[in-house]
Amino acid sequence: MSLSKIIAIANQKGGVGKTTTAINLSSALGILEQKVLLIDADPQANATSGLGVISKNVEVSIVNLFQVDLSADQCIVETHSPNLKLIPGSIKLSEIEINVENPNLNRLKTAVDSIKNQFDFIIIDCAPSLGYITLNSFVAADAVIIPVQCEFFALDGLRKLLSTIKSIKKSFNKDLNIEGILMTMFDERLSHNNHVVKELKKHFKDLIFKTIIRRNVSLSEASSYGTSVFDYKVSSVGSTNYLNLCREIMKNQTLVKQKPLGKKIPQIMKETEEAVLLDPLTKERNLDNFKPFAFKDQNFEMLRGCTKNEIITNLGLVYNDLHSDIWMYRISNKLSLFKKNYLYIYFYKNKVKHLKLRRLKLS
Ligand SMILES: Nc1ncnc2c1ncn2[C@@H]1O[C@H](COP(=O)(O)OP(=O)(O)OP(=O)(O)O)[C@@H](O)[C@H]1O
Ligand SMILES: [Mg+2]
Known part of the structure; x- marks a missing residue:
């Protein structure tokens, strides 16, 4: 079949x-x-x-x-x-x-x-x-x-x-x-x-x-x-x-092949998610389906080896070019209105190779 x-x-x-x-x-x-x-x-x-x-x-x-x-x-x-x-x-x-x-x-x-x-x-x-x-x-x-x-x-x-x-x-x-x-x-x-x-x-x-x-x-x-x-x-x-x-x-679509690594990510998210509120800016833009998420530093390593598919399916949307090999995820941050945390994910051959947390100042 x-x-x-x-x-x-x-x-x-x-x-x-x-x-x-x-x-x-x-x-x-x-x-x-x-x-x-x-x-x-x-x-x-x-x-x-x-x-x-x-x-x-x-x-x-x-x-x-x-x-x-x-x-x-x-x-x-x-x-x-x-x-x-x-x-x-x-x-x-x-x-x-x-x-x-x-x-x-x-x-x-x-x-x-x-x-x-x-x-x-x-x-x-x-x-x-x-x-x-x-x-x-x-x-x-x-x-x-x-x-x-x-x-x-x-x-x-x-x-x-x-x-x-x-x-x-x-x-x-x-x-x-x-x-x-x-x-x-x-x-x-x-x-x-x-x-x-x-x-x-x-x-x-x-x-x-x-x-x-x-x-x-x-x-x-x-x-x-x-x-x-x-x-x-x-x-x-x-x-x-x-x-x-x-x-x-x-x-x-139950027929879609499930890739084993995909299971890891929701688990990681559960462990690390904080109760976070969407900031007013996000709400204004109606990005209601966009999921901000929080990670503890030590959990980054667990994303290593995941595919692009698994990252999008589980973490939601990225903020930059989906075809590029460097993706930027915004991490929710209720502590600061003026600074935003981003998780940079670097891919090599479609798999996560390297991760970096960066704090950007909003002007
Ligand atoms: N979510 C949306 N927001 C804004 N504009 C939209 C949205 N969805 C479709 N449009 C616009 O509405 C118009 C009709 O959409 P679309 O061509 O997809 O409809 P259709 O059902 O395929 O039309 P047709 O019956 O002629 O084939 C297009 O100009 C499209 O760009
Ligand atoms: Mg049409």
Whole structure:
């Protein structure tokens, strides 16, 4: 049995954050050392351009999978994001949607099955429709993530979407599950946003992801620069939110190989954590998911040998370039308002080699 998991990101409602989720979830999984393929199943090809790939400059796309003129393997292109590959979208996909002569809901599945052993996760970014291509995506997938915008009418169409998923499950793909409903573009200052969150939680309970994606301008800016939020601004709320979503999904994914060293870190944290309050600055920036932590000097040594994946999964987000080999973690420090402690982690060949505690003065 393959270890890979195929997740379609779908909602026939437009502009709810499907593509933003597809790009940043895929990138986050890649950063956490999972091998990832993103399939852009939308004629708008936003996920393709959002990853800096210009569709008219690439010769292959998802269209070839539907025309069956190339193997799926031949349609994969590289991206700048680590461990992330792409099957680009194309405007020509809309012609296929319109002129289906021999409708075959298994077409995408057949293509995806031929390459899935190469990946830990395959993410499919769907178009805002419940047409032929999206139904193909549901047949190919193991799970669906449904992004909903925290606005009035969020529930609009959700019933239809859920019943479509149910019929696909019944007739074509008994293994299809709902991975979760993801609330997006949340703004806590807006009372109707809070109201929608409450309603969704009441109706859908466990189906709702614990992680909520906040409205954050870095997310839209990143896409317009053709990069994930992690390459654009790793210290942003959007980056924290999507990394947390990624961790939530990896936790749900029992098939993901657990690396033995990972167990050590929560234990260390328990032993060393002090009761700390977020400082007002952090709160103001809404970095609510960012976990400050405290270490006793002697515990640093225990982090030696851990991988980048284990560090992020267990300690939360770093404040600098995830691809670099020197990471900086802020350590909570209730004693001083003007000085901050940072733990510098130096990697060599992706493993912690050296650790240093530094105190920086804030001007
Ligand atoms: N959390 C967020 N904060 C701020 N802007 C966001 C957020 N999520 C998405 N956006 C912006 O909202 C717009 C719609 O998002 P996105 O393209 O991800 O939605 P979509 O569901 O894929 O749309 P479509 O249905 O057209 O494919 C984009 O301009 C995107 O940059
Ligand atoms: Mg989209």
